[in-house]
Amino acid sequence: MPWTNKLGALLFLAAALAAPAADWTNSAPATLLLRNGDSLDGTLLSIDTRQVVRWKHADVAEPIEFKLDSISQLDLRPPAAPDRGTNHPCKALLTQGDALEGSLISCNGETLLLQTWYAGQLSIPRGQVQFITFFPTTPDLFTAAGPEGWTQGVTSGVLGVEAGQWIYRDGAFYAAKSASIARDIKLPDTADLQFDLAWSGDFGLSVALYTDSLQPMLIADKDKLPDFGAFYSMVFRSTVVQVARIKKMENLSYLSPVFIPAASQTNNVHIQVRASKKSNTLALAVDGQWLQVWNDTNGFVGQGTGVRFVHNGNGPVKVSNLRLAPWDGILGTNQPDTSASGHDVAWLADSTALAGVIDSLADGKLTLRTNATGRPFPRPEPPADGNMAAPAPPNQVEVPLDRVTRVAFARQAEPARELPGSVHALLARGGPLTFQLESWTADGLSLRSPIFGDAKFDPNAFRRLVFPPPAAAAGAVTNRPAGLR
Amino acid sequence: MSADRPSLLCLLALCLCLAAQANPAAAADAEAPSSSADLLQFLDGTILHGALKSVEIARGLRWEHPEANAPFDLAPAQVALVRFPNASSLALAPSCHIRFAGGDDLFGSVVSLDGGTLELNTWFGGTLKIPRAAVQTINFLPRNYSIVYEGPADASGWVVTASQQGGAIRQVVLNGNAFIVQNGVLMISESADVARSGPPGPPNWTYQDGNFATAGAGTLGRNFNLTGSSTIEFDLSCNGPFSLLFGFYSPALNRVDMNTLVVELDSSQIALLRAGVPTPNEVRNVTLTNWDPASKPARVTFHCNSEEASLAALVDGVEVKRWTNLGGFASLGTGFVAQNQSAGRTVKLSHFKISKWEGRCEPDIAPAPATNADLLLLINHDQAAGKIERIAAGTLDLSLGGTLLHIPCGRVRQIDFAQSSAVPEPRGPWEVRAVFPGGGSVSFQLEKWDDKTIAGHSALFGPLAFPPGSIREMEFNLDRPRTEPAANLENQFDALDQ
Numbered sequence: 013m014p015w016t017n018k019l020g021a022l023l024f025l026a027a028a029l030a031a032p033a034a035d036w037t038n039s040a041p042a043t044l045l046l047r048n049g050d051s052l053d054g055t056l057l058s059i060d061t062r063q064v065v066r067w068k069h070a071d072v073a074e075p076i077e078f079k080l081d082s083i084s085q086l087d088l089r090p091p092a093a094p095d096r097g098t099n100h101p102c103k104a105l106l107t108q109g110d111a112l113e114g115s116l117i118s119c120n121g122e123t124l125l126l127q128t129w130y131a132g133q134l135s136i137p138r139g140q141v142q143f144i145t146f147f148p149t150t151p152d153l154f155t156a157a158g159p160e161g162w163t164q165g166v167t168s169g170v171l172g173v174e175a176g177q178w179i180y181r182d183g184a185f186y187a188a189k190s191a192s193i194a195r196d197i198k199l200p201d202t203a204d205l206q207f208d209l210a211w212s213g214d215f216g217l218s219v220a221l222y223t224d225s226l227q228p229m230l231i232a233d234k235d236k237l238p239d240f241g242a243f244y245s246m247v248f249r250s251t252v253v254q255v256a257r258i259k260k261m262e263n264l265s266y267l268s269p270v271f272i273p274a275a276s277q278t279n280n281v282h283i284q285v286r287a288s289k290k291s292n293t294l295a296l297a298v299d300g301q302w303l304q305v306w307n308d309t310n311g312f313v314g315q316g317t318g319v320r321f322v323h324n325g326n327g328p329v330k331v332s333n334l335r336l337a338p339w340d341g342i343l344g345t346n347q348p349d350t351s352a353s354g355h356d357v358a359w360l361a362d363s364t365a366l367a368g369v370i371d372s373l374a375d376g377k378l379t380l381r382t383n384a385t386g387r388p389f390p391r392p393e394p395p396a397d398g399n400m401a402a403p404a405p406p407n408q409v410e411v412p413l414d415r416v417t418r419v420a421f422a423r424q425a426e427p428a429r430e431l432p433g434s435v436h437a438l439l440a441r442g443g444p445l446t447f448q449l450e451s452w453t454a455d456g457l458s459l460r461s462p463i464f465g466d467a468k469f470d471p472n473a474f475r476r477l478v479f480p481p482p483a484a485a486a487g488a489v490t491n492r493p494a495g496l497r
Numbered sequence: 498m499s500a501d502r503p504s505l506l507c508l509l510a511l512c513l514c515l516a517a518q519a520n521p522a523a524a525a526d527a528e529a530p531s532s533s534a535d536l537l538q539f540l541d542g543t544i545l546h547g548a549l550k551s552v553e554i555a556r557g558l559r560w561e562h563p564e565a566n567a568p569f570d571l572a573p574a575q576v577a578l579v580r581f582p583n584a585s586s587l588a589l590a591p592s593c594h595i596r597f598a599g600g601d602d603l604f605g606s607v608v609s610l611d612g613g614t615l616e617l618n619t620w621f622g623g624t625l626k627i628p629r630a631a632v633q634t635i636n637f638l639p640r641n642y643s644i645v646y647e648g649p650a651d652a653s654g655w656v657v658t659a660s661q662q663g664g665a666i667r668q669v670v671l672n673g674n675a676f677i678v679q680n681g682v683l684m685i686s687e688s689a690d691v692a693r694s695g696p697p698g699p700p701n702w703t704y705q706d707g708n709f710a711t712a713g714a715g716t717l718g719r720n721f722n723l724t725g726s727s728t729i730e731f732d733l734s735c736n737g738p739f740s741l742l743f744g745f746y747s748p749a750l751n752r753v754d755m756n757t758l759v760v761e762l763d764s765s766q767i768a769l770l771r772a773g774v775p776t777p778n779e780v781r782n783v784t785l786t787n788w789d790p791a792s793k794p795a796r797v798t799f800h801c802n803s804e805e806a807s808l809a810a811l812v813d814g815v816e817v818k819r820w821t822n823l824g825g826f827a828s829l830g831t832g833f834v835a836q837n838q839s840a841g842r843t844v845k846l847s848h849f850k851i852s853k854w855e856g857r858c859e860p861d862i863a864p865a866p867a868t869n870a871d872l873l874l875l876i877n878h879d880q881a882a883g884k885i886e887r888i889a890a891g892t893l894d895l896s897l898g899g900t901l902l903h904i905p906c907g908r909v910r911q912i913d914f915a916q917s918s919a920v921p922e923p924r925g926p927w928e929v930r931a932v933f934p935g936g937g938s939v940s941f942q943l944e945k946w947d948d949k950t951i952a953g954h955s956a957l958f959g960p961l962a963f964p965p966g967s968i969r970e971m972e973f974n975l976d977r978p979r980t981e982p983a984a985n986l987e988n989q990f991d992a993l994d995q
Contacts, residue, residue, distance in 0.1 A: 046564060048546055048563075049544065049546075049705070050543075050544055051543040051544070052543070052545065064566065069571070070574075071557070071573075071574050072557075072569045072570060072571050073570060074569065074570075076562075076565050076569050077565060078562075078564050079566070082564035
């Protein structure tokens, strides 16, 4: 299918429907799923060391006791998680796929200390940390904090697919069927729009920038539509992004497409779009790497101040942490080559990246050693004759932690092995966690992680627990369920 | 309780004692059902396996779950039904099927009818006096009508065969679809859906909870000893496009044999592929509209009419196609075969009911819309609208334009009564509807359910009592909507939450 057709197919015209996105929060009781296919709504009271699950059903006076072996899954409905705060809130992605949110206390060559609302202080071996992503603490020009204020459009199955809606939960919008959601977020002339994008399989997502229409439109019919302000449409499809100028009574024109290398290796990226009307430019960064700066030689076309997200109906998509960040209008796209392995990388708020060896993140600053040229400071390797050559004199760089958006650590150790009989959990804000479950009471959930050891978690931290089959619980190690990868 | 209405309690107890004597196996089943074979379904479609031990109005349903440490008492507020797969089948030979305005229906035999009362012999063994105003339809069943199978309650007696291809095969195009024929046997179509991935499901026909389901190509067969005329009906659902082949009077149970009555049913059309007539592979198809078994199971009925040499296909009670001049069925086999043609979508077949009968008229036709006159349908397809004065001694008296006609009941196929009205049944959490093996259903106020008896009171029938084991399904919350298990919105986004 040609790109132009794909793009056209991604934009819809539909009847207006000004309804906010559905909110899942606390919309239903928890659900207990048994291995024989049974399911029961209610509330989890406890899981004790006798492997007995006590479950309260609204229509049963006394708690029901089930054998843990018979339970396959618990779907919980935790209350909204507390605010992340301003004390270096971050998310740590661990080497075996677990992800933990918290406030960074410190990180040195040995240990990452994370303060969490759900488990107190967690001590994580640094060798088991892949990334730390910091959540912004400076005031944004706009933050998507809920479904209110967004206009949900109906896509009417223009593509012959079933129309759906964007659904809001825990700071994220989800869509699995064709759906449109839009809002006038008052995009300034120089704008820095950021969001996290996650998907499953092939997907298609169009992001309209500087639009004045809160309804989706079918691009092929654009000239027949009531007047609308011109806008850019940034179309994400699997590993490629293309930008189109959409203007009534003007031929479509496309800026050059750009390939997203990261999208072929992951299903979760951080998108950063910068726009400058003054310089007629749009720029795209994925996971902190600036991939493309488009200079629109026909002049900046965007006439509105709104954004619109249109899902084309292929594959589930999640848009989260949507924000309009302050920006001085200067594109800082000069970066070192961070593609080589063997060194740590830190990305800063101005989009520069530093590569080298991160000594610590502590006391409000990041300390990193790089070489004199700003190039990555190579880790010393023994020469062939065995005599260690003296490395170049290191330059130590200190950066205020508030300016750091993300750090990636060079691989130091093999990913931790899953403990026998591990439960695969999803945390309330998303993010998988794998552990041996000791017990669950109203006071907390006692668990053992292969990475941070014994801990006690707040039950409200969990959205789902998937229990291993009895054979695995007895000692065999199972693979992580597909849904929790 | 109306004074002129006999108490059913004694009648039911008596008849069930008789039934137990006549059928010791059934009685034994009734007394000792499988400990956890019952199925409780909530209004939202979710289910619990286990066993209903008792019901007490003050406590609720005492449910024994195989994985729970102790039985628990469940209030009926969210319960849709309890299904008892091991309910005792009763040998029925009714002459008519009566539908009531309130939604109940019974199989039995009409004793008499006058201006105010219908007297009806039921399978319970007694004669009920029922207000005529509550009667909606009387359908007179064909001669020697009998139900030979209802189920499935398990996989026993069914033959499941994986589709195999090999040896000398050839491809033929029928009805626009490509089929593989091996040694004259229709094997499997080459559908674009074959390789399409879909929701996970069993790779071949698998029994679970009253359904046979498959997401792969395979054959399901059973010998119902089909001879003469028969009616094969079942519920069909699928979560996407599907293509099925059905073989009736099949000599084989492990494949669709082209030398028998073969019907192709897919998401958009139904076609007769082979009818045992001299024009092999002739396709006579009809396009189906409003066919959406994904939204709810569709009731599919095939009337195989030996005397008329016809085959009628009905979807949700509406005839969609009738093929005629099919020749006799006597030279064919006696089995039934269903073959799923494509993979990736989960097809479910359930609530089979197989009946045999004689004569030209097929059992059960849809009631006509109510009017202010009684509508009489005769076996020669004539109709007459008037006022039925009485039925007595095998004769029906119809007042037609001032003339009183005396019509032998044997010539009557169906009576649709003038506007009928239900006897109001008190609403409440314990209003239930019992569905019986062999057909028929009665709603009543449940008062007691223990290991010896199920007791209650019906506004229409008076006091009722049944032994456990005589009910196939008990429905609760009759006025509340049922839903299929909702797709878990959150599950599909799990892979995104990391």
